[in-house]
Amino acid sequence: MSIDFLSAPVTLLLLSVNGLVGILGLYVDPSVVDRYGFRPDRIRDHGEWYRFVTAGFVHVAFWHLAFNLLTLFYFGPELEARLGSGKFFMVFFGSELAAHALTYRARRLEPHYNAIGASGAISGVLFGYCLFEPFSLLYFFGFVPIPAMVFAISFVAVSLWAMKREKMAGIAHEAHVGGALGGLFLTVLLEPSALGTFFRQLGV
Numbered sequence: 001m002s003i004d005f006l007s008a009p010v011t012l013l014l015l016s017v018n019g020l021v022g023i024l025g026l027y028v029d030p031s032v033v034d035r036y037g038f039r040p041d042r043i044r045d046h047g048e049w050y051r052f053v054t055a056g057f058v059h060v061a062f063w064h065l066a067f068n069l070l071t072l073f074y075f076g077p078e079l080e081a082r083l084g085s086g087k088f089f090m091v092f093f094g095s096e097l098a099a100h101a102l103t104y105r106a107r108r109l110e111p112h113y114n115a116i117g118a119s120g121a122i123s124g125v126l127f128g129y130c131l132f133e134p135f136s137l138l139y140f141f142g143f144v145p146i147p148a149m150v151f152a153i154s155f156v157a158v159s160l161w162a163m164k165r166e167k168m169a170g171i172a173h174e175a176h177v178g179g180a181l182g183g184l185f186l187t188v189l190l191e192p193s194a195l196g197t198f199f200r201q202l203g204v
Helices: 011-028 031-036 038-045 052-055 062-083 086-108 119-130 146-167 175-190 192-201
Strands: 137-140 143-145
Touching: 011 031, 011 052, 011 062, 031 052, 031 062, 031 086, 031 192, 038 052, 038 062, 038 086, 038 137, 062 086, 062 175, 086 119, 086 175, 119 146, 119 175, 137 146, 143 146, 175 192
Parallel strands: none
Antiparallel strands: 137 143
16 A cells, blocks of 8 residues: 555645644643534534534544544545545545534434544545455554455444444444445545446455
8 A cells, every 4th residue: 555645635634634633632722622522512502513523623532643643644645546635525524524413413412422533534534445445455453464344344333333332432433433424425426436446346
């Protein structure tokens, strides 16, 4: 997997903004997490719809920020190169909106619930990438090879399981599922050949 940021300016911009805002919330001004996180009660009662976008740029743990940035670092340039910057931009933010829409539906009546992080959007990027390269190998923990499609499906399966059992508190599992569905739908909508590419690699 080659990484070329010269042909992926949107990915580079998203990495920079996520990194800067993440560091701001973690080490400079923690109040940004409450001001810009995904708070369904604030959206419902005060019309703070901007949170559908801003929540994707704040994080409360360094490992969460690092994992999201690393995933975007590997898969963003590849998908942007295939779709073009404009379509990639729409897949990223469309996936984030889909992620937060599902979260809002599931959590809209919970007071003080706050979901944060770019995981929903990045789930969409990961699943969009899998349409083009389902058998591309990822190296889990740096040395365990896993096909991209297996990793993506496992990721959502764990999220679905956790949603039902309320496991792993503090992680917006609905966002992972909503983002994945949004990424698949938008990638096919914007680049219909992606579906044919996917089935050909499956031998269908």
